[in-house]
Amino acid sequence: MRIAAHPEDETQRIASLKSIGLLDTPSDLYFDQLTAQAAHIFNTPICAVSIIDSKRQWFKSIYGLDVCETGRDEAFCSHVVHDHKLLEVRNALEHPDFHDNPLVIGAPNLRFYCGTPIHDTNGFCLGSFCVIDTKPRQFTEEQKELLNSFALQAEALIALHVRQKDNEEKNREIISSRDLLRRELARQSSLVSNAAAAVIRISHRGIIEDANKKAESLFGYSIDELVGQNISMLMPKDIAKHHDGYLKHYDRDKRQNATHNSSVIGEGREVSAISKSGELIPIHLAVSEVVIDDQSQNEFIGIVTDLRETKRKERELERQSMLLDKLHKGLTDYEALISGNSIWSFLQESLRELTNSEYALIGEVDPSKSEPELIVHSLTDLSWDKESKSLMQKFLAGSSRVTNTKSLLGRVFAQGEVVLTESPATAPGRRGLPDGHPPLHNLLGMPIKQGDKTLGMIAIANSESELNDELVNWLEPFVATCSLLIQLYRQMNERERFTAELEAAKDLIEDASRAKSEFLSSLRLYHCCMQ
Template identity: 45%
Template sequence: MQAADLPDTETLRLAALHSLEVLDTPPDEAFEQLAELARDIFEVPIALVSLVDEHRQWFKSHLGLDACETHRDFSFCAHAVYQGKALVIEDTFKDLRFADNPLVLGDPHIRFYAGYPLRPVDDQIIGTLCIIDRAPRHFTEREHRLLERLAAQVEALFRQHKRETELLRTAERFEALFSKSATAKIRIGRDGLITAINPFALRLLGYEAEELIGRNIAVLTPPEIAAGHDRFIERYLAGGEPTVIGRGREVEALHKKGFRVPVHLAINAIHDTHDNVVEFLGVLTDLTSIYAANRRIVKEQGLLKVLHQGITDYQALMSGEGLWEFLMEALKELTDSDYALIGEVLPTDTTNALKIHAITDLSWSESSHQLMDRLRRGDMMLTNADTLLGRVFAHGEVVMTDDVYGHRSKGGFPHGHPRLDNYLGVPILSDDVVIGMFAIANSKQPLNQALIDWLQPFTDTCALLINLYRQMAEREQVAKALAAARDQAEEANQAKSEFLSSMSHELRTPLNAIIGFAQLLEKGRRDPLSEKQLRQVQQIEKSGQHLLGLINEILDLARIESGYLALSLEPISVEEVLDDACATLEANVEAAGMRLKRAPLAAKWQVLADYTRTKQVLLNLLSNAIKYNCARGVIEIGVVPEGDALKISVTDTGPGIARERQSELFEPFNRLDAEHGSIEGTGIGLAITRKLVLRMQGHIGVESAPGLGATFWFTLPQTEARLEHRASGDGSPRLSAGSRRKKVLYVEDNPANQRLMQEIIEELETVELEVVSSAELALEILRHARPDLIILDIDLPGMNGFQALQTLRQNPMLDGLRVLALSANATPQDIEKGRAAGFDEYLTKPLDIDKLTKVLEEHLHVVPGVTP
């Protein structure tokens, strides 16, 4: 016996063999089928796919041979590897190299051998496709060509195995990079919805996965930029210049609890092999793009390749019925059958039911035709578990018969029903659960297990599509539910706005009389009050102003929450706003017996903010420091730079706040049990303060401990932009006395408000007041006499203030007549509406007498207390 020599390229050859990663793998159906085909073509008992390793030859397929490997020393294939071409031994007894070979003298008694080298990788021979006979035979040139072609198919199978192994490893590696990464990553669909989010991102943003999957990515962004996200994606998909996608930038992500997390966001578009965008990947770190992929590896089958290509068409998936019809027709063609159906299994309380998606027309009469239409439309489902179909969809059995009419579950066939010669029903499983079935009848092919195995890729595809079909249906239901919830929320928000508007009006109207008359009594020069009466009146006004402040706070909070609060962000001087706030509360600090400490600023700092709202934030924090400080306490204001922002702090020497309760401070209406004490308040001041700071792109917090006082701080973005000079003073013009008494017509239906206005005007000796209770009466008066000014209530019986103003402006005889609105409707929207309607001024109730006096001075050119 002569062992084969080693080829010169043995090292490269072994490297190529091992790169396939196929040695010692389980049997593969494709290799087995090809070896079986070789046995049938050449009519031999043994066909092998042989791989020559360093010390052995191992068989990927060994049909007709019990052993799965032999030693290389007496390997026939090793000789073919060495000589690098086909090896044919027509009679081993006549070849000195093999006459005494153990495989010739013993099992399997080889007398004929033909092996063709396999070169699937880098043109290196890794083994052979060989056929073996136990008797000598002549090997023709035609047989040589056939063996060569079969060997080419084996090479293709090895290359396919290598690709699938590499793809699987790549998919596993990318999945690990996504789910186990120490970087926050989010997958976003073309529609802007979150499709996956890794644990790191969930921990970073405080969510559970089920709370985000299927929601728009905007849920993780601040409100002021959320609406723009979908437009970024739409513009990018339409071919527009990218502004976010593909470009990293510093942004803020919105945590589940409402606070903002600064991150570096990079959104990368993910493309398929055809350069189409399939999804987007958001990386909330400073890393470059990474694509977390989870690819499903589907075994390629030559006979089903066209089918697989068809079902990957996105439009076919969306059309639904067309897809199922396509699959049914493909099933008929693949199995050479006359009839077929594909259905989905739906569980019921008692058993499974079958919803048919596609079925060949079996109708033979008008009534049967109507029945088929109902089945196709899904108006009718099958539930009988003891029929040929029922055994499949209800019990998950494979039913196969060539004797339909003799089968125990045949049921009854109506007269005229087309004849069925054979039948095959196959359940479609997903995780061992029956989710559907397909069936064929009158197949021209034999019905056997080999056919079922051959159709397995088709069965798996149907399972995938049914699950996808269900997911799409569930997504549609979720979309409808979200739309309904959105509509309900919008209705609730509208109801809240209407309630707040009504509450504002109803509360401000009586407060107008309370505060107004208190101010008149306090300022009255004709009948001055005693010192005791003055204190009492001042208490009435103070209480009224306190109630008005509470109403304003509630409305402020509502406006902020609804997004109606408009801010004017501009460069403002920190020193100026601090001076303004401290001056406002200077008397309160002194009255409380406290000291206000404020160190000089280290620089002329500016911040980008709304001046009025910044002052409101400072007043809220300083007022709390006064309220909750200890007797003869100290309040200290500090300003220090912090990165690109300025940090402004207000520190008191009060009792302090326990750490475990500090998170409750910014909750609306939560006063940390102070409501049981003597200090007044609603508990929404800090809630408003926090929302205002966040709206101005800042942050707010507290540092405190029991017995050590508290420090409330907030930050605002620092800016070096040019600061516009803020005008000082009230801007009122210097006025001179007129030559006659000015006439004012006041239209108001509320007697208390009528009397209040009369009392106010009495203090203006140069003004004469006429009061009427309706707009209709006022218009009648205007036909005969023209006043110098009209004060018009909005909510009047009959014709309202807006309608009256419109009538006035249409009368050319009243051109240039000044008309002031006076109403308890005091929201910014109400004021803007009034100015847009054409009122010269829009005054709100409770009425500020000083402001009214200045307005009258401006429009009537009169001086209080001066008689012309």
């Protein structure tokens, strides 16, 4: 048995693997669905997402075997990591490197193996996406390309894992920092000028008496502009008008030893503040009452934490969760979606929802044509009269194609470019929109690829999201899923065509058999008559 040598970048590779926090994580539904789908499509009993650690092979997901890890020396995937390319072993018993491998001569009695590299976001090869059979086999080039597409899906899931881990760590850091500041500042009766949160000292009448530098940067006012003003200047109007009355009631209830229900003083809550520029800022506000023995009236210390970054991370997490849900549905329900001819509308509506866009398009390059032609499978209705409505119906029915390879869409499906513009009507090469056409404020087109081959394209227009490279990178897992689904769609169509041809051939054979029987019967009758 030949043991795979360590790759030249082994030290950096292991460090990167440890940093992403993937090893020994619990089973994941999305990874498990991916390996199950691959095993089903390739008709193999075993499929795995294999990660090569320093001394072991660990499975993030494995379908068909009840193991979580093996030794690195006997792992076929170690050779993939070393060679950085797809490895196919058609019959391990006859292979000089693997014929005496424990996994071959013993359980699970491996014979066929095909694995392709899986990389992390730093470009290091972590392991492989592999399928395994207990009998000899040989993959076609098309099957190898499809296996590469599954590996890209696994890489997309790993990238999403890294993003979620980073976001969770940052959120924990923000929450931890906020709690630490609140406890520390609650013990102080004076302003901490260098605090990481904005701190404002307020009189019992709600007048700002002092503030720190963070308050200046948060609200946009200088300290001189803040001091002497009512704190309500930093509140939205619907809250500011009730503030003075709130303080009066609080002071009255305190003098009467009555209970005052407050969700801010001593506890804190999330509210909104208004900056000098008019921006509405989400904040966490904790107000502590400072007891001053030699004064009849106490003061308040307000600790203000800027939640804009936290809220942005929360929205990003929600967005990532939505993306994962769409990818999961597309991968697990693809047979029902394709057979019901709803796969294209599902992808188009998902794309529009994920990007907050008014319009979206999903198209496939016709594989039967020598020159690129785009079949528009699903498009948001942007017709404005009967003529445009008729044209759109022709596109969706397949009787009309997009053939202009020099248009914005043509640059995507014919040349494989990513097209991003904030003025699609006046972009270079455009002659404006037809009269009555709905206005287009922005446009993003991305090719759907299988290796270097363009299978189709997606496009969005009038998106509320900012169109930039970050959005393009974020959509890569969605585009990779579209690539996989187009390949599966073509495979299912080819299978249906082949089945129909077999049925037709069967009918011809049966007709020929009946004709032969009738001829022989007639021949026998003729001989009888001649006698």
